Amino acid sequence: MNLTSVMMITITVVVGAFDAATSDHFNSITIPDAKNIALAMNSKEFLQELVRLKDTVDEVYYQENDKIGLESQILNPLNNPLRLSTVSTVEYTGKLWFFKQSRVKFQEKLKIAEVSHCGRFVTIECITKYKTAKSSEWIDCAIVSCDIVDDKSKGFQLNVRSDLLIKLPLLGLGGSIRKKISGTFENAVNSFLGGLTCPSFNTL
Structure with a gap:
């Protein structure tokens, strides 16, 4: 069974609305590119928007360096400048939407997984864990991958896809869960970039 859900999102940037509408998210960025959008999303603010769309309590946010070869991770204050090696994390207690009686501890780690040399193609990954x-x-338990492509002729395009990393006891439940995960992430991106974009969505 294919455990991948793919959503194609096309985003057209309104450059004139950049600074006024998105100063909290993009600070001094005046010319957007895929890398700068990814850096803005790799933040406490985006995770807050993602969590806002879920039924959660007891949220805790932090960031850490993700450097290859280091056995230990160095904790950094949330207000430090964002870098490509930064992992943004939120931990919370939430309810499973398909089993409302249960409360489970979740952790979501978001990082920039890949950046092209030109900065026009970026992949963001968000891994969800539970205990x-x-x-x-x-x-x-799940991973969301979000490709951001800066297409000069079509504007910014996002390819959002989700995979389940656990086996489910009920046949057919996986598709509904993947659709829910991808849809929630899609809505968080749309809301977070709110004033920056006029999005139109094409779902495959």
Whole structure:
């Protein structure tokens, strides 16, 4: 069974509305590119928007460096300048939308996974983990990959896809969960970039 859900999103940038409408998210950025949009999304503010769309309590946000070869990760204040090596994380207690009686501890880690040399193609990954009261270790359960492409003729295009990393007991439940995960991430991107974009969505 294919555990991948793909959504194609086309975003047209309104350059004139950049500074006034998105100063909180983009600060001094005046000429947008895919890398700058990814840097803005790799933040506490975007995770807050993502979590706002879910049923959560007890949210905790932090960032850390993700440097290859380091055995330990260095914690950084959330207000430090964002870098490509930064991992933005939120932990919270939430309800599973398909099983409302349960509350589970979740962790979502968001990072910039790939950047082209020209800065016009970027991939952002958001990995979701969970643990129960009986477990002390985080268990991978889902991943969202978001490709941001700066197409000079078509504007900014996003390719959002989700994969489940766990086996589900009920046949057919995976498709609904993937659709929910991708849709929530899509809505968070749209809301976060609000004043910056006039989006039109094409779902495959």
